[in-house]
Amino acid sequence: MPPRKTAPPVQFAPPEVVPSAPSGAGNGVTVIGIDPGSQCTGWGVVREASGVLTLVDCGAIRPKGDVFAARLGHLFRELHALVGRYAPDEAAIENVHAARNVATALKLGQARGVAVAACAAHGVLVADYQPSEIKKALVGTGGADKEQVSFMVARVLGAKGGWGLDTGDALAAAVCHLNARRLARLARA
Secondary structure (H helix, E strand, O other), X not given: OOOOOOOOOOOOOOOOOOXXXXXXXXXXXXXXXXXXXXXXXXXXXXXXXXXXXXXXXXXXXXXXXXXXXXXXXXXXXXXXXXXXXXXXXXXXXXXXXXXXXXXXXXXXXXXXXXXXXXXXXXXXXXXXXXXXXXXXXXXXXXXXXXXXXXXXXXXXXXXXXXXXHHHHHHHHHHHHHHHHHHHHHHHHO
């Protein structure tokens, strides 16, 4: 039997949980969108002020290595740092979609749990969206492909695009959430 691979010890002290500012407090709201994955997690920060959406920053996290737990630890540390750096008011995280097999779905679910935990460690509220819901909100159909979603995100944000597809999905989650917030506000008025 081959030797078992173990993850290196993680040097991390959990932060004190401090709730973020109430949503909509001050001038505008900042949302981090996350498209979780164990191989690549897209993220994007979008700010809305006076009905105008602005891209703050975006990117992707690509954990390396054969040890799954170590990849999840890397993902947590990176997302935790991003949430701390950008101090979003809220988060929008894509739900796990139907995967090709059960093992893939479980890994995606664990990566999603890491993303939720990284936001919760900062007291950031998380909104969940189905991939088809995000696609429909941006493209008009729940069956849109990732390229169409990225194209529409770039148009909505007035950006050049050129980011990876996972990053485009994360930005789409943030835009979808900001649109849902705006519609909810209008419905209450």
